[in-house]
Amino acid sequence: MSKNIILIGPMGAGKSTIGLLLADVIGCEFRDSDKEVEDKAGANIPWIFDVEGESGFREREFQAIEYLTSEKNIVIATGGGAVIRKENRDLLSKYGCIVYLKTSVEQQLLRTHKDANRPLLQQDDPKKVLTQLLKQREPLYIELADLIVDTNANTPKQIVEKITEFKQTYDLSNPEC
Template identity: 35%
Template sequence: GDAAAALRSLVLVGLMGAGKSSVGRRLATRLGFDFIDADTEIEKAAGATIPEIFAEHGEAAFRDGERKVIARLLDQPRIVLATGGGAFMNGETRARIRERSHSIWIKASLDVLVKRCARRSNRPLLANGDLRSTLDRLMRERYPVYAEAEFTVTSLDGPHEAVVEEILQVLP
């Protein structure tokens, strides 16, 4: 479709390691939209890193901040917003995203997620326990909910550019 003509912001959802930020940045460039990373905005608002927020205030406090920050960001037109993997699991956030943006689930296999998440270590949910079994559990819990996004694209073990192209194809 004529993606550049779309006025609605785009919101990327999916598990940690799906490539939401990398794909989002490239997608924004292609569309001439601003790119915003919700996790970064939460950190700015809190004046603390995500691991610090989890450690000092707990996951519930993080989720509360996440819900508020995303509600604010959705007021902006023509942005590509990468959300943290848990954001779309909140019913209120999900309803808002579906109402105000084009939501896109970047779906990836367990193998791809494990490979990508092995590199970075700023994710409290992956700090303890076996990476593969944690991601496997999160996939089971979350994939049925992520499926409520407006569009689904698949990220294979290839360049992020391929996912960008796939998104540009499916957009209205």
């Protein structure tokens, strides 16, 4: 593998879980853009949102994506909103094979309801927030994706198998990788 595998999708889609498993299976490093933001800031994402607002977080996220996409042969999990910034989309498209991990709002709620580290969900109606976010972002996920995998209908192992099978075909059809 010479091009990175980049996982996109909404929060709770399983990007970090799948990313760790995938990296282990194919023998490369796993990196998470949200973790990169936190490490560089020396603070967690809710603190960044509180102090700098979403725009401050998005700038930090861009810097993390710019750095991560300069690496080679890694699996990258992005934050759910990474696709909203055009510069991020351009970097992701240029430097990676992009996999959209698709999931339903119901699954997102099940997977995130106890996670206080998700500032956008600290609202009275998280289902409404997730529905609105998916409506805004899903067209971007689909537009960027080289592969779409439904995480509702597959186990993590099945998802990793689908990605590795696709990646072999992708590399053969994109020799510049």
